[in-house]
Amino acid sequence: xSTAAANQAxxxxxxxELNALDDEAFRQQVRAxxxxxxxxxLRFPVKRLHWAQIKPWYLTLSRHGWVAxxxxxxxxxxxxxxxxxxIYMEEFESYGVARAPDMGIVMLGPLLIRYGSExxxxxxxxxxxxxxxxxxxxxxxxxxxxxxxSLRTEAVQEGDHWVVNGQKTWTTLATDANWIFVLVRTxxxxxxxxxxxxLLVPMDSPGVTVRPLLNLDLHDExxxxxxxxxxxxxxxxxxxxxxGWSMAKALLGFERIFIxxxxxxxxxxxxxxxLVEHLGIAAEPLxxxxxxxxxxxxxDHTLLYETFAERLKRGESLGPDVSxxxxxxxxxxxxxxxxxxxxxxxxxxxxxPIDGIRDLNAAGLFLQSRVTTIYGGSSEIQRNILAKHVLDxxx
Amino acid sequence: xxxxxxxxESIRMIRDSAAALAPRKxxxxxxxxxxxxxxxxxxxxxxxxxxxxxxLRVPELEGGSGLGMAELCALAEELGAALVPEPLVxxxxxxxxxxxxxxxxxxxxxxxxxxxWQEWAGSLEFDGGEMRLRDGRLSGRKLFVPMAAGADAYVLxxxxxxxxxxxxxxxxxxxxxxAQDGGHYATLTLxxxxxxxxxxxxxxxxxALDEAALATAxxxxxxxxxxxxxxxxxxxxxxxxxxxxxxxxxxxxxxxxLRLQLALSRASxxxxxxxxxxxxxxxxxxxxxxxxxxxxxxxxxxxxxQAVQLHGAIGYTDEFxxxxxxxxxxxxxxxxxxxxQHRARYARLTPSTAEATA
Ligand SMILES: Cc1cc2nc3c(=O)[nH]c(=O)nc-3n(C[C@H](O)[C@H](O)[C@H](O)COP(=O)(O)OP(=O)(O)OC[C@H]3O[C@@H](n4cnc5c(N)ncnc54)[C@H](O)[C@@H]3O)c2cc1C
Numbered sequence: 001x002s003t004a005a006a007n008q009a010x011x012x013x014x015x016x017e018l019n020a021l022d023d024e025a026f027r028q029q030v031r032a033x034x035x036x037x038x039x040x041x042l043r044f045p046v047k048r049l050h051w052a053q054i055k056p057w058y059l060t061l062s063r064h065g066w067v068a069x070x071x072x073x074x075x076x077x078x079x080x081x082x083x084x085x086x087i088y089m090e091e092f093e094s095y096g097v098a099r100a101p102d103m104g105i106v107m108l109g110p111l112l113i114r115y116g117s118e119x120x121x122x123x124x125x126x127x128x129x130x131x132x133x134x135x136x137x138x139x140x141x142x143x144x145x146x147x148x149x150s151l152r153t154e155a156v157q158e159g160d161h162w163v164v165n166g167q168k169t170w171t172t173l174a175t176d177a178n179w180i181f182v183l184v185r186t187x188x189x190x191x192x193x194x195x196x197x198x199l200l201v202p203m204d205s206p207g208v209t210v211r212p213l214l215n216l217d218l219h220d221e222x223x224x225x226x227x228x229x230x231x232x233x234x235x236x237x238x239x240x241x242x243x244g245w246s247m248a249k250a251l252l253g254f255e256r257i258f259i260x261x262x263x264x265x266x267x268x269x270x271x272x273x274x275l276v277e278h279l280g281i282a283a284e285p286l287x288x289x290x291x292x293x294x295x296x297x298x299x300d301h302t303l304l305y306e307t308f309a310e311r312l313k314r315g316e317s318l319g320p321d322v323s324x325x326x327x328x329x330x331x332x333x334x335x336x337x338x339x340x341x342x343x344x345x346x347x348x349x350x351x352x353p354i355d356g357i358r359d360l361n362a363a364g365l366f367l368q369s370r371v372t373t374i375y376g377g378s379s380e381i382q383r384n385i386l387a388k389h390v391l392d393x394x395x
Numbered sequence: 396x397x398x399x400x401x402x403x404e405s406i407r408m409i410r411d412s413a414a415a416l417a418p419r420k421x422x423x424x425x426x427x428x429x430x431x432x433x434x435x436x437x438x439x440x441x442x443x444x445x446x447x448x449x450x451l452r453v454p455e456l457e458g459g460s461g462l463g464m465a466e467l468c469a470l471a472e473e474l475g476a477a478l479v480p481e482p483l484v485x486x487x488x489x490x491x492x493x494x495x496x497x498x499x500x501x502x503x504x505x506x507x508x509x510x511x512w513q514e515w516a517g518s519l520e521f522d523g524g525e526m527r528l529r530d531g532r533l534s535g536r537k538l539f540v541p542m543a544a545g546a547d548a549y550v551l552x553x554x555x556x557x558x559x560x561x562x563x564x565x566x567x568x569x570x571x572x573x574a575q576d577g578g579h580y581a582t583l584t585l586x587x588x589x590x591x592x593x594x595x596x597x598x599x600x601x602x603a604l605d606e607a608a609l610a611t612a613x614x615x616x617x618x619x620x621x622x623x624x625x626x627x628x629x630x631x632x633x634x635x636x637x638x639x640x641x642x643x644x645x646x647x648x649x650x651x652x653l654r655l656q657l658a659l660s661r662a663s664x665x666x667x668x669x670x671x672x673x674x675x676x677x678x679x680x681x682x683x684x685x686x687x688x689x690x691x692x693x694x695x696x697x698x699x700x701q702a703v704q705l706h707g708a709i710g711y712t713d714e715f716x717x718x719x720x721x722x723x724x725x726x727x728x729x730x731x732x733x734x735x736q737h738r739a740r741y742a743r744l745t746p747s748t749a750e751a752t753a
Contacts, residue, residue: 145707146635155697214712215713216718227437316710342729342735345516350574370700374711380645384645
């Protein structure tokens with residue numbers, strides 16, 4: 001047996017064993033795995049890491065078959081139950097594991113497994129797992145954000161390929177990616193949701209240009225991606241032509257519970273505690289009251305989150321009320337960082353963390369928290385969804 | 396409390412000339428100066444001096460413009476709306492602390508003095524006793540000295556007065572820290588620097604810092620007003636779902652709530668300026684400043700945060716201007732006392748018994 005094959009067989013038995021564990025034992029295993037393999041210096045990074053920094057870790061996960069907790073075993077995933085997936089995510093979060101470029105794992109993989117052709121699954125899934133293909137998400141456009149279905153990037157069929165023209169924007173980590181999945185308009189005449197298709201495009205195709213953008217935290221995290229007569233083989237269209245919208249939408253529930261998990265607020269609260277210690281105000285009555293309030297809010301949020309997680313664990317799908325989680329998590333996270341700014345004194349306005357201590361990055365965390373109420377469906381849009389689809393209000 | 400016609404006219408003139416010197420809509424200059432040294436334009440600074448702005452509060456007999464706080468606040472607000480990085484507020488503080496040729500040079504723009512009063516982070520104390528003066532030699536540390544890289548000299552608060560230290564002085568080191576708005580702050584560390592201290596009443600320094608707090612509140616109001624104006628424009632032009640996003644009632648209500656905060660800030664700042672321009676007792680003056688600064692800091696952060704939110708992702712890019720207003724508000728909100736510090740000071744200074752508030 002080759003080493004690679006031997007490794008595979010070994011990790012297959014280990015995955016069998018993991019799946020057989022009870023939840024608590026599984027949690028311990030995940031913890032042990034992280035302690036053994038995750039680089040200490042990458043815990044709780046202050047900014048989103050680029051591929052070059054996170055690649056070794058991704059390859060470690062890949063070698064152990066740990067990249068894709070939610071995918072079925074037959075596709076190279078861990079095949080974890082919903083309950084274990086949540087434990088996996090919680091442990092990664094509480095250990096401060098950096099988020100790798102995960103669009104392939106979290107968004108594209110599940111979509112291909114559900115809607116892709118056999119050939120697409122066979123070609124793309126292993127390359128996501130191995131880290132050979134790094135994906136980014138090309139949905140938003142300059143004029144189509146909240147109203148995504150109005151998107152105008154167009155694909156026209158010419159023989160055995162599509163020709164794509166248009167522009168995507170706010171594409172996170174597009175500079176790190178070598179593939180992009182895009183929503184494109186393939187029928188201009190149809191109702192706006194019904195003329196959209198889902199295309200897979202190599203970033204090195206002639207006619208693709210990426211322009212990185214600095215964000216407010218002065219980090220080059222998102223980009224503009226331009227398509228100028230880009231030829232894409234017809235085989236790269238996922239599902240049926242003009243069915244891209246409903247496929248993409250089917251994945252949004254997961255994104256909302258992902259952003260709705262208490263991790264960001266819990267992280268911010270830790271930073272807040274470190275800050276009040278550093279400032280020597282931890283025992284001041286005003287501070288005690290504010291911190292207690294945040295801790296209680298976090299506990300309440302976590303309980304709310306668990307009711308949703310339970311539903312997933314039981315195999316139910318989430319309804320539009322998952323928007324409650326996303327709104328509350330993001331706004332709690334922001335309130336915590338706003339309080340950090342309030343107490344940070346002159347440091348609130350400095351570029352570098354207080355006294356050079358990485359954990360005391362009040363201004364940076366405050367800025368980073370701003371986007372959470374904008375991306376993944378803004379807080380305003382989530383409220384619209386709740387008013388309409390949960391409360392059934394007229395209009 | 397309404398101002399007479401004459402003062403209203405002088406305020407109008409100040410606003411007009413500020414708008415001419417620092418146009419609100421052109422932030423190219425402001426962007427080019429960000430993260431550079433000294434972070435502002437000495438040429439423009441001299442023009443500001445020539446307009447009489449740096450000596451705005453200095454009596455006419457001493458060569459200044461002899462104008463009131465209402466005028467200074469109007470000016471600071473205009474400069475805030477244009478995100479002007481030139482250190483007007485620091486310059487006005489320094490003018491309060493200087494005399495003779497130093498003062499004349501400073502307000503004429505020949506030499507720039509920057510005040511260095513702070514010894515602890517998040518503190519309004521200027522004579523905390525961290526400076527040691529022994530045999531005419533000064534040792535210690537001053538924090539958060541604004542735009543220090545452009546100064547010709549610093550005015551340091553020392554026990555019982557101030558001392559002037561030229562920028563390049565042996566025994567004094569200067570560490571710069573970059574600020575979110577593209578400016579910087581210095582920590583000055585002095586190790587036995589020979590100085591000639593100038594005796595000065597505590598009150599004079601305290602008053603200068605109160606004026607700075609109020610002027611900063613006004614500057615923050617300008618920042619917030621302009622961010623709000625740009626956001627209203629965006630609400631009218633940005634279309635989603637086939638209509639201007641400003642037509643969505645949720646956003647209309649949000650905009651109205653922000654307008655309310657701006658109106659309250661303006662009222663509070665105007666009221667405090669009138670108190671400082673009048674004859675009130677020190678406690679009442681300080682309480683008025685605290686009320687205005689706390690309101691302006693909270694309101695400016697709220698408005699600029701919401702300005703980014705209402706712009707969506709484009710608001711989170713560095714190349715789009717709206718973020719510059721948020722970063723400016725972050726930089727100034729806690730200077731010369733945070734909202735929390737000013738609320739605490741207000742509570743200390745004003746009785747809040749049932750009878751007193753009845
Ligand atoms: C950090 C970051 C990373 C991102 N990464 C990606 C990515 O990788 N790939 C990708 O495709 N996209 C990405 N996005 C884009 C994101 O999905 C959009 O920003 C989002 O859909 C909002 O669109 P917009 O920014 O155009 O704002 P707009 O839709 O223009 O909204 C502007 C404001 O109007 C409000 N608004 C709009 N419609 C309504 C309404 N009907 N009622 C009330 N209020 C309304 C919004 O809430 C917002 O406050 C990212 C965004 C950010 C900030």
